[in-house]
Amino acid sequence: MEFRKCLFFCPTFNYQIKQAQVVALQSWSSIQNVVSIESQSTSPMDFYNIATFFSVLGICSFLVYLFHVLWLNGESRRMILRRQGIAGPLPSFLLGNIPQMKQMLPLSPNQSNHENMKGHHSLMHLFPYFKQWTKQYGQSFLFALGRSQFLYIADNNFVREINCFTSLDMGKPAYLQKDRGALLGKGLITTNGAVWSHQRKSIAPHLFVDKVKDTLKLMVESGEALVNSWGNIIEANGGIADIRVDDYVRRYTSYIISNVVFGDEWETGMEMFPKSLSLIKAMCSPTILSGVPFYRYLPTETSREIWRLTKEIHSTIMGIVKKHTESASKDLLQVIIEGSKNGDLGPSTPDQFIVDNCKDICIPASEVTAVTAIWGLMLLASHPEWQTRIRVEVLEVCKDGILNFDMLHKMKALRMVVLEVLRLYPVTAFVSRQALQNLKLGHIEIPKGVNIWLWLLELHFDPKFWGPDAEKFNPERFAHGISRACRSSQAYIPFGVGARVCPGQSLAMAELQVLFAIILSNFSVTISPSYRHSPQYALLIEPEFGVNLLVQKI
Numbered sequence: 243m244e245f246r247k248c249l250f251f252c253p254t255f256n257y258q259i260k261q262a263q264v265v266a267l268q269s270w271s272s273i274q275n276v277v278s279i280e281s282q283s284t285s286p287m288d289f290y291n292i293a294t295f296f297s298v299l300g301i302c303s304f305l306v307y308l309f310h311v312l313w314l315n316g317e318s319r320r321m322i323l324r325r326q327g328i329a330g331p332l333p334s335f336l337l338g339n340i341p342q343m344k345q346m347l348p349l350s351p352n353q354s355n356h357e358n359m360k361g362h363h364s365l366m367h368l369f370p371y372f373k374q375w376t377k378q379y380g381q382s383f384l385f386a387l388g389r390s391q392f393l394y395i396a397d398n399n400f401v402r403e404i405n406c407f408t409s410l411d412m413g414k415p416a417y418l419q420k421d422r423g424a425l426l427g428k429g430l431i432t433t434n435g436a437v438w439s440h441q442r443k444s445i446a447p448h449l450f451v452d453k454v455k456d457t458l459k460l461m462v463e464s465g466e467a468l469v470n471s472w473g474n475i476i477e478a479n480g481g482i483a484d485i486r487v488d489d490y491v492r493r494y495t496s497y498i499i500s501n502v503v504f505g506d507e508w509e510t511g512m513e514m515f516p517k518s519l520s521l522i523k524a525m526c527s528p529t530i531l532s533g534v535p536f537y538r539y540l541p542t543e544t545s546r547e548i549w550r551l552t553k554e555i556h557s558t559i560m561g562i563v564k565k566h567t568e569s570a571s572k573d574l575l576q577v578i579i580e581g582s583k584n585g586d587l588g589p590s591t592p593d594q595f596i597v598d599n600c601k602d603i604c605i606p607a608s609e610v611t612a613v614t615a616i617w618g619l620m621l622l623a624s625h626p627e628w629q630t631r632i633r634v635e636v637l638e639v640c641k642d643g644i645l646n647f648d649m650l651h652k653m654k655a656l657r658m659v660v661l662e663v664l665r666l667y668p669v670t671a672f673v674s675r676q677a678l679q680n681l682k683l684g685h686i687e688i689p690k691g692v693n694i695w696l697w698l699l700e701l702h703f704d705p706k707f708w709g710p711d712a713e714k715f716n717p718e719r720f721a722h723g724i725s726r727a728c729r730s731s732q733a734y735i736p737f738g739v740g741a742r743v744c745p746g747q748s749l750a751m752a753e754l755q756v757l758f759a760i761i762l763s764n765f766s767v768t769i770s771p772s773y774r775h776s777p778q779y780a781l782l783i784e785p786e787f788g789v790n791l792l793v794q795k796i
Contacts, residue, residue: 319689330384338386346370368779392693396700398732403683415676415693424552427598440585446745454748455647464497465760488788495612505573507562521551526780611750617667623767636763658717660754664736668698669782707733767791
């Protein structure tokens with residue numbers, strides 16, 4: 243019954259039925275014409291039987307087409323990869339490996355107190371199916387989510403091939419626009435080909451290092467606002483306070499990116515971020531994993547909430563655009579507006595181009611950086627020796643001066659900590675790609691339509707790259723840079739890889755360094771007794787119950 247309901251909402255299904263009806267009617271008309279000329283003795287029952295035959299023929303043709311789309315397409319792709327020695331769990335019809343993946347998930351989320359997690363930060367338990375299948379099939383294997391075929395990769399040699407692949411024949415998976423359309427739209431993160439190339443050339447240069455230098459003042463301002471807020475709470479609580487840091491960190495990152503993107507209209511832009519967070523939470527159960535085809539089109543309570551938030555975010559951004567056209571500001575929004583007037587926009591209208599690219603910059607730059615910073619504060623609170631080391635370094639480098647980019651560049655211990663946080667807690671668990679044409683990576687031929695997932699956790703925690711302490715917080719491993727930290731630089735990819743590497747990585751690194759420097763030069767932090775260590779994976783790997791710290795003024 244559920245499957246029939248889903249077909250009702252499928253445009254392809256309706257189109258095929260209509261085509262079958264048209265064929266039947268045309269056949270009936272032709273038969274009538276022939277019979278009326280050559281014979282007047284054929285009974286109406288004969289005409290009915292002929293029409294019924296053609297209707298059944300049309301429906302059977304559609305069923306064959308449906309079977310081809312839902313099974314044979316995927317099976318042919320799997321067969322090509324199997325012949326090359328890549329195996330995987332057997333998928334079921336329609337749902338793929340989703341039922342098996344659900345069975346392997348723990349009945350209750352992993353929760354432990356801080357003492358139990360100390361010295362063990364691995365997040366591998368969040369993905370038990372990948373852990374099990376890696377043991378069974380090796381570091382490269384096949385699996386299916388519905389009718390979408392995936393090639394799982396945790397092989398650094400394969401990562402190297404993707405890193406060197408510059409053709410537009412490989413891009414982002416189509417499911418990102420389908421399942422994540424409300425959140426990401428058709429912006430820089432999800433588009434491919436000439437449309438993506440135009441967006442990248444327009445936007446990326448304004449997020450590079452030379453532009454980041456100009457934003458450092460914003461970072462310091464935002465950090466000082468956080469320090470003032472915490473200072474007031476600490477004073478009101480007699481010198482030490484139990485603070486849940488999540489919202490304060492999100493305010494820090496959203497203030498920065500709102501100024502970078504919206505310029506003088508940053509205050510209005512700030513209204514978008516709570517709605518974006520609500521949208522992320524509403525979409526935390528990916529429909530590609532739900533096992534219900536076309537579920538996102540059903541008017542469920544969650545769907546209606548997603549539609550409402552999407553409309554409100556669109557309205558907020560376009561309201562800023564309307565005011566922005568009257569100003570001469572040269573912020574990132576102006577760059578996006580100019581990009582909407584030239585170049586290949588694909589199926590997007592100029593307004594949609596602007597809104598989707600604003601979302602693709604603002605939401606990841608704010609939320610992904612914020613969650614990384616939250617995990618970073620938890621790790622620093624767990625390792626007071628690194629707090630002291632950073633605090634001393636900041637005081638030595640800055641002395642009585644105001645923090646600037648050159649000073650930030652001299653803080654080696656601070657950078658080492660940020661790199662280690664990104665290794666242990668890669669907030670985006672996967673790097674995703676799709677073969678847009680038949681292509682070859684190394685010795686593997688990948689058929690068109692196959693999705694590729696690089697699992698960061700397997701690479702970031704592999705002892706053969708990182709040594710026996712791979713699961714431990716040890717920033718010292720980065721003392722001589724990334725290339726000397728592990729046996730393969732391809733095993734460290736927190737910002738992605740290849741042509742689609744995150745253009746905002748310099749901005750994110752600077753935000754994290756400034757935040758940690760400002761907090762640790764003003765406060766000492768320890769883990770609160772109320773903190774519960776329970777990483778969860780929804781759209782991002784984040785702390786399920788937030789991070790509570792005991793904060794004390796120095």
